[in-house]
Amino acid sequence: MSLVVIGSVAFDALETPFGKTDKIIGGAATYISLSASYSVKPVKLVAVVGDDFPQSDILLLEEHGADTEGLQIKQGEKSFFWSGKYSNDLNSRETLVTELNVLADFDPIIPDSYQDCKYLMLGNLAPQVQRLVIQRLVNRPKLIVMDTMNFWMDVALDELKTTIEMVDVLSINDEEARQLSGQHSLVKAAKIIMAMGPKTLIIKKGEHGALLFCKNKVFFAPALPLEEVFDPTGAGDTFAGGFIGYLAATDDISFENMKRAVVHGSAMASFCVEKFGTERLLNLTQEEIEAREQQFADLVAVVPATAVQNA
Amino acid sequence: MSLVVIGSVAFDALETPFGKTDKIIGGAATYISLSASYSVKPVKLVAVVGDDFPQSDILLLEEHGADTEGLQIKQGEKSFFWSGKYSNDLNSRETLVTELNVLADFDPIIPDSYQDCKYLMLGNLAPQVQRLVIQRLVNRPKLIVMDTMNFWMDVALDELKTTIEMVDVLSINDEEARQLSGQHSLVKAAKIIMAMGPKTLIIKKGEHGALLFCKNKVFFAPALPLEEVFDPTGAGDTFAGGFIGYLAATDDISFENMKRAVVHGSAMASFCVEKFGTERLLNLTQEEIEAREQQFADLVAVVPATAVQNA
Helix, strand or coil: CCEEEECCCEEEEEEECCEECCCEEECHHHHHHHHHCCCCCCEEEEEEEECCCCHHHHHHHHHCCEEEEEEEEECCCCCCEEEEEECCCCCCEEEEEEECHHHHHCCCCCCHHHCCCCEEEECCCCHHHHHHHHHHCCCCCCEEEEECCHHHHHHCHHHHHHHHCCCCEEEEEHHHHHHHHCCCCHHHHHHHHHCCCCCEEEEECHHHCEEEEECCEEEEECCCCCCCCCCCCCHHHHHHHHHHHHHHHHCCCCHHHHHHHHHHHHHHHHHHCCCCCCHHHCCCCHHHHHHHHHHHHHHHCCCCHHHHHHC | CCEEEECCCEEEEEEECCEECCCEEECHHHHHHHHHCCCCCCEEEEEEEECCCCHHHHHHHHHCCEEEEEEEEECCCCCCEEEEEECCCCCCEEEEEEECHHHHHCCCCCCHHHCCCCEEEECCCCHHHHHHHHHHCCCCCCEEEEECCHHHHHHCHHHHHHHHCCCCEEEEEHHHHHHHHCCCCHHHHHHHHHCCCCCEEEEECHHHCEEEEECCEEEEECCCCCCCCCCCCCHHHHHHHHHHHHHHHHCCCCHHHHHHHHHHHHHHHHHHCCCCCCHHHCCCCHHHHHHHHHHHHHHHCCCCHHHHHHC
16 A cells, blocks of 8 residues: 655764764665565655765665655755764763754655555654645545654644644654653553544653553553664664554554554564664565564463463 | 562651652562462561561551561561652652661571471562571472662672572562673673573563563563552562462462463552552452453553454
């Protein structure tokens, strides 16, 4: 089922306790697209880069299932650039450089061939830009999933709330859920945020897993306990890409299927953090992905005592 | 199967964002005993109090399944007293008062009637006192579970390691696991700690659930997302009591059964935090406990897509 993804396609420069990179391909839409491509192709990309963005990186996205008709290349301008440094425990990061460049006045153009969009993933961007995409689609998609971050809560809360009201699923982390709702308890936070519009809420807790809320139902997917996290960059976007890719591939937006999509997204994110940047997402096999999903299932599997007694 | 529990029986004075208490009954062995009593009776208590400890509180423990033959009452001395104040988000607490009193020179005496001990729970205490109990049991119990805290890592690390070497299961929280192992990754920490002696390790992550490690196997039990946590005091001890109570009742120390014991312990802990102190542990029904365990199972339950396709 046709999937459209909007978000940043950008340069990142990363520093973790394990090393540092020069400018490498990054951005929310990059991770989302790569991750979703393991479930569904093409992933119809809406994004903008400058003329400094290498053709080889665009080819890389295309080779991994991206339709780049909606990727604007701005002549004479530079791509969005973010540089960050992680703390030793990888639990916090410091932004060293943010250069908006082409993102400063991004006007998302939707190619006609994208108008069949049934699944729309709004990667982290200014909420007014995310909203433009919804407005420019002639028919409302079957499912709109939105990712955002605390920055927009700080600088554009009203715009953010207006966009949140229009989406089906909101994906944020635990601290963002607390900030957006003003509630420390995630159960209370979820109720308040779902009252803002989204019928479904995903709260990402990083190494502590993810919660999926829908009305009065709740599902919890653990994160895999990993021996080593190499680079957390893009994990949340990879999760979101896996989540919507799975839903688009199965074309089933029931709560039961969303649970499976959360587990799939968690599995994809667990690969992402194993190497720098997008590296680990470039050459996964379906066998590796299925084995990882099985690890997630095994991690929480309990045989009820009654089943043992009856066996 | 006979269960012996050693730990503090004490007074606590608690302050949370929801209110404060005067001196109420507390202590590791109190919570462990109350929690375990829902699985197995009697719970044979080894502890010490002063003559200020009300007879009514001793009766309360007895009415909830405790055998108090091993509870020493020191005439002319005062009971252990701890007072603490929780932060607004309940994630940290400040110790206001610690009066060791009778615990300062606690010499644990094991009544003859406790010598049939098959399951031994060493609640948090000085590690040399915990070790004395092991040494004073004529036959080694089938299973020894030990709880401890960062305090002993700070002031008595060698003593602690000597005791840890002698137990089967160690139960600590995530920060303590990191401190004890010197590793941030909990997977790496678990390997190092299991190499210290215990074949099985439980890492409690509070609101983020608990991990059970045994050799190269790992199990994760989530915590229930709660709308309101009223008072976290005793949650870890209640978990430990539920864990060993379940194992003692089923007399099965396989990894599969330990998983069920972790879920049972998590369920018991989720009750504990709903009210001040021990209050919620005093009048639970088996129906309530089973319903809560079912909530834990439902929280992580995923029907595989293949099962749906085949249905």
